Amino acid sequence: VTTVYPDPDPETATVDGLVARLVDGAPEAWGTLRGGAGTDADPTAVTAYCARVDAGGTADTYGRLYRGGFLWDASSIPDTDTKDSATAELFGNAKFNQLTSTFTINMVSFAPASNTNLVTGDYAIANWGSTLFATGITDANWSITAYNVFTLNASGLANISLTTVSKFGTRSEDDVNNVAPGGPFDGSADAVSCQTAEATGTANDPKLAVTHTAAAAAFTPRAIFF
Numbered sequence: 001v002t003t004v005y006p007d008p009d010p011e012t013a014t015v016d017g018l019v020a021r022l023v024d025g026a027p028e029a030w031g032t033l034r035g036g037a038g039t040d041a042d043p044t045a046v047t048a049y050c051a052r053v054d055a056g057g058t059a060d061t062y063g064r065l066y067r068g069g070f071l072w073d074a075s076s077i078p079d080t081d082t083k084d085s086a087t088a089e090l091f092g093n094a095k096f097n098q099l100t101s102t103f104t105i106n107m108v109s110f111a112p113a114s115n116t117n118l119v120t121g122d123y124a125i126a127n128w129g130s131t132l133f134a135t136g137i138t139d140a141n142w143s144i145t146a147y148n149v150f151t152l153n154a155s156g157l158a159n160i161s162l163t164t165v166s167k168f169g170t171r172s173e174d175d176v177n178n179v180a181p182g183g184p185f186d187g188s189a190d191a192v193s194c195q196t197a198e199a200t201g202t203a204n205d206p207k208l209a210v211t212h213t214a215a216a217a218a219f220t221p222r223a224i225f226f
Contacts, residue, residue, distance in 0.1 A: 015117055018069070019119075050105055086152045
């Protein structure tokens, strides 16, 4: 098993953090908020929202949507090895569920502009996948005192590169499925957050743990003559 973590600031190979669209002063229709331009990015916070959505103050409007980005470098694993299984694990530190829908966090693909920074442009919907890499975790099951484990499926396993940086993102299920989460429309919100690589040490850092098997040595037949 090989376990890897994002780099803390200053990043040299990988990054983790959040990107968001924040329009509190002029809340928008769900589709506009989800598909609009990013207004905030934070690759250096000690904690980050893996997913968050805030309802606006008027019916069917929303003021905030957050997504999380987590990059890992597993290229130390020989690229001839077989990836048998893997988990992506996030150590939770906070959560709240105030909207009417169940809040579920999903792991998907993410394509930021840089491997070592997050910028507002990374929020663009085109940079985020909708194929689920693991069973989602509901806010009710989200731990704020331990790791939340996404056991990667075949698509998630395929997203792990053994030659370059592997890029994963977190989104709410409503965000992935483009379904407005509903009210109450009074500034209520759903959110989960986790520790990032910025804290000293790696005890609670986001981690990717890959179980892999070395390729079998090639058999070369030989004949001995007497």
